[in-house]
Amino acid sequence: MKRKAAALGTGALFAVGLAISGMTRPSKVTGFLDLTGAWDASLAFVMMGAIAVHFVAYRVIMRRPAPLFDAKFHVPTRKDIDPRLVLGATLFGVGWALGGFCPGPGLVSAAGGSLGAVVFVAGMTIGMFLEQALARATARAKQQQQHEAVQTTT
């Protein structure tokens, strides 16, 4: 019960932050990305505010042996810079600029009834399905290849 309430509450608070910051307004996003036009620097301030708070809080919270409602922390530990990371992030940047939404504000705005955001979220869902399916197929093909390689050497 506490776990669910905490998840619900943090999700709602996150949405309020997005709304106040201007991230749910596509014109603010493209205004920020339009460096050579009438540049709107606001989104840089959103990043600064969020990172300032989380940078400090992260260090305080991680001194605990565990989070409140879980046995351990689930923080990514990978350090390798692979082509998937760079290609994926680049694609994301292109889509973000074309639609004016990133995933969080897209979901919040879709819930707020914006038709453009509903269509964006539908596309995003399909895009995620496609990538996950492709990743599964690639992993299977690799496994198959290794299996065959083992068979030919023995």
Next chain:
Amino acid sequence: MNDFTPISALIGGAIIGLAASLLLLTHGKVAGISGIYGGVLRRGTSDRSFRLWFLAGLVVAGAVLKLVYPAAFATSWSATLPVALVAGLIVGFGTQLGNGCTSGHGVCGISRLSMRSLVATGAFMTAGFVTVFVVRHVIGGGR
């Protein structure tokens, strides 16, 4: 400068940072929206309940905000619906491939000083700047 709102941006950003911190404190999770949402779609995700409740919070707040603070969704520019669909497809595919978006890499990852997230944020910001430049100033002629 066009529609510059540094104070509300800082306050909203701080609230985003606070929400991410509370999620870490309570669930030990990174507040990466593309990761949380993508995990719901993936087969065999173990912590589906937490993901669904967090997303429910986003959605309920979105609907309430529309009633009490409609200005949050006011925009002087919107993508056409076909462009929004394509944008969504690219964002969905890209965030799964690159393991994150503005929240997971841009806020949480940079706060941890994760090299992967710094590289990813540099990549998506650069791609965003270039895309808007091409769409507005090369193709669109500065609209």
